[in-house]
Amino acid sequence: MGAGLIFIILINTFGQIKLNAWFGSFYDALFQRSLPLLANEVVAFLVIVGGLLCLVVAQTWLQETIKVRLREWLTHDLMDQWLKPGRAFHLSQAGEDGANPDQYIQADARQLADMSASLVIGLFHASLLLLSFVGVLWALSNQVVFSYDGRTFTIPGYMVWCALAYALTGSWLTWLIGRPLIKLNAERYAREADLRFAIMRINETVASVAMARGEAHERRTANGSIVSVIDLGRKLANGHSRLTWITSGYGWLALVVPILLATPGVFSGSLSLGGLMMVVGAFTQVQNSLRWFVDNFPGIADWRATLLRVSRFRNGLAYLDLEPNPNPDATGTGGIALAPHPQGHVSFDNAAIGHADSPLTFATSTIELKPGERALIETASDSDRALLLRTLVGLSLEGSGTILLPEAKDVMFVPARLDFRIGTLREAMIYPASSTDLDDTLISSALVRAGLMNLLGRLDDKERWDRALQAQDQQRLMLARLILHRPAWVLFEDMAATANEQDLRVFRSVFARELLGTAVIGLGACTALNGFFERKFRLARKLETAAPPVTFDAAPMQARQRIEAAE
Template sequence: MPDRPKSSYALVWGQVLAMIYALARSNQRGRLLLLCVGLVVVIAANTFGQIRLNAWNQGFYDAVAQKQVAAFLWQLQVFGLIASSLLVLGVTQTWLHETLKVVLREALTYDLIREWLEPKRVYRLSLAGEIGVNADQRIHEDIRHLTELCADLGVGLLQSSLLLITFVGVLWGLSREMAQTSTSIVTAVPGYMVWCALAYAAVSSWMSWRVGRPLIDLNVERSSQEAGLRFALVRVSESAEAITLFQGEADERRRLESEVGRVIGVARRLANGLARLTWITAGSGWLAIVAPFIVAAPGYFTGSLSFGGLMMTVAAFMQVHQSLRWFVDNFSRLADWRAALLRVMLLRETLTGLDTLVEDAERIAFREGEEAKLVFDKLGVVLFRGKAMLTEPHVEIGPGEHVVITGDPGAGKSALFKALAGLWPWGTGSVLWPPGQAIMFMPRRPYLPPGSLRAILAYPASPDGFAGDAFLAALDRVGLGHLKPDLDREDRWDRMLPLEEQQRLAFARLMLHRPRWIIFDEAISALDEDSRRLILSIFENELAGATVISTSRRPSGDMFYDRVLHLVRDREGTLTRRGSSRSPEAWSLPSGSPVQSGT
């Protein structure tokens, strides 16, 4: 696991404030505020009910001790009224609590998806090292876990704090009454019961903190290893055909067993840590059963407290102790919350810092020109080692031209394609775009999003923006007429169709959108001969006015291209920040993960 900044209170509070900021700017902030206010009101009312229930203890147990039937029956009626009120408040609190979890998750998930899908960020995050590998799990699983823990711990802390404040006052009052009537030196100490409860809770809390502190880092490591295992399993599932063809099952099994071994190793250390913590939490809980009786015993045996007063004092002591030991009972959950907060907010911090990283580095200047032409001026794309450069320092491409850019393997053709698309902006020189022109980029392997064929053809626009017959005509034109009956069938077409038909489907998408400028990353040269002839005929007829720029390993033998540009690799170049000689592997994103670059 890569190094990360050490945990500190400043880091925690910074991430909490970042989370609050994200919630405050979400569309759900109004509902969140109402839910929080409602919970505060209900918890305050519940606390008042607990005070009344505690006071009821004295009358009820005195009636039992003195065998007063009438008083006993009356106290049962009082209990029914208090219990009914607390039941209504409890149900209301549960509904508000669970609804808060849902709205918190909704707000944070929408916020992180919005940050993730800002233009170019998805790709740039994939270059950010480990944090970019499992972004899906952080958005799906870690946000769910974080919001549930935030709601549970927040409600629990508020409730415990209110109960502590109120019952410290009750216990202090009982201690004062005991001191006025008792002859014991011990009970004569002002607030004797309060100090005993505070001391008991402080000792158990300190011991829990000392024993349970390593659980924070273990929970962070567990989340990371679980994400790695899930990614490995998904990769095997998606690559099942290739693994089977190469008979690589044994190798994949060894790799998966290694991932499982790391997960199990962390789980075992976590289990041992939780067992050690249980010695403290369970031991403290068992001792708490008799501790209030021991503390209140001097007052009872000297006659300062009746039996009902003793039970009321014990109940108040238990409430104070239970509130104070909230930290003890929830230490493992606090460690889990800290780990989830770190993973979610580190992803958000990385996403919001990606744009700053791009601006700080030496990069290609992109701007819109005044004439309808594409201009490359001293364009160079920085690679992991070296720089990809066109042999012509100044290139102008006009409307309707067909230009192919060739280069040897490793020259940086794919890097140039990504640079023109804005995915890899690091480099030198400038690119002047034609003003107000629609430009479409086609990667080597087409992207088919989940959904119907109609939606795939219209992507990224809505199918409603095109005439119904246009979809059928496009499929016929690229030789996929047999798919017309399935036009509205939703499926994983990227798995259903062979690569050749996926490529043809991508060109059918071009026919619908009819862009004026099209840039390919070997998408044409990767076609078989029959598909190539079919697609080139489209550019000679339906898309005759479109400008085509394509990368290829070698010039084609046909007359489709008007010009050939050559791309070469200058191995002296390197990727640096402005004013710095640091190489790309030394860069760091906000997450602390090194930037990984490639062609």
């Protein structure tokens, strides 16, 4: 497509040269008052313009299609970089630099692709016109004859030098006045992203806002982002206004400057009316090519600001890959070693999780959990539990010791705050598998087993399932996902904390039948599941001297099966 576009621009440039020559012949025919010559020139004009029209349409289609392809490539590239394992999470923890990835991937990528294609193609076209018409204008400069003290002379390339001086003066003034727009445009995108995030956050919490009657407070909070955007908009408006003095004045003067510069040739009689029109046309093409910078400086400033944002986002993602130890000087160790267990078990060997000043540790140095076992790991706070979960999934490795886990495909993590992707119910059920891996029969059976018969006819409904379903139905939907995927290991936070008796009976029944061989690690208190776990451990800070030691519930596997089968 790029080669085709270059070919079309080349032919288009040739057509522009022919059109400029036609103007000379047309005005000469008009000056001679010859109707046959004038008719021939009109026919020639229609042929040239018809060809140019076809070329312009083809060039426009190719240019716009290249923009789409470029955006497709850039968006996929940014998504691939962003959604590498762990990167999206680490970016969310990176403060202001990691805010609003949607702005980079959607809006900035689109604008960068569009502007890059437009500017590059425009610059190439302008450069080609410049190279073509400089020769024409240089030759026509010989017709501009000066008279002085009874003598006549010409200045080689006179009109070319005038065009260069005129364009360079305008370009320098444009750069001088418009340079601050680069920084303002970069800041504008950041502030626009903050405003959009504030609106999205309100939209995500509309229910809690309505219940608390917090609309006025949210309005006041959002007003800060709005004021910030408007203030910057005023600065941009003032900057563009100052720049318009140069760009518009430059354009208006260009209408008369070439005529005034060529006047000596007209007065001396060496330049006919047709020749004057050819000189003016060639001068206009040359200075239009040279003033490409003047005309496009606001766009260049906008493009450069967008390019810097996207480049910073993409390059920054590479630095988010987790290091063995985020703060080696503080811990004096290489961080927690997280690796696969050769037998598919879960083991903790001298694990100290978190900062060295107050790490989370077990009472015993070595713990090993085998397939089919059920263990509860209690923590003193939600933050400790969250740190343990982040460590187990490899999102935080600060600390020391070794943790061995089964293969990732054998483990399902169930967070306390359930999250379902926006899409159809089928997609929410099979996530993260593909639609070809699991058929509707298995999905329907899992829904029935989890007590969600009312959802059987809604597999193709697209909803925000985290809003469309009550909390208990969401937990049952997660249970249906576990039935569907049949993982070898399940790690969950206290998902039974808000469950009623009926939900707990279904939960126990599923793990006594369909998921009987599934190993379970619970994180948190899980008081509603007393008797469900065979082993219990306490993960506490070293400074917590009163932390109880590891305890074991000696209920054998056979007793567990009989109890849960009876329930």
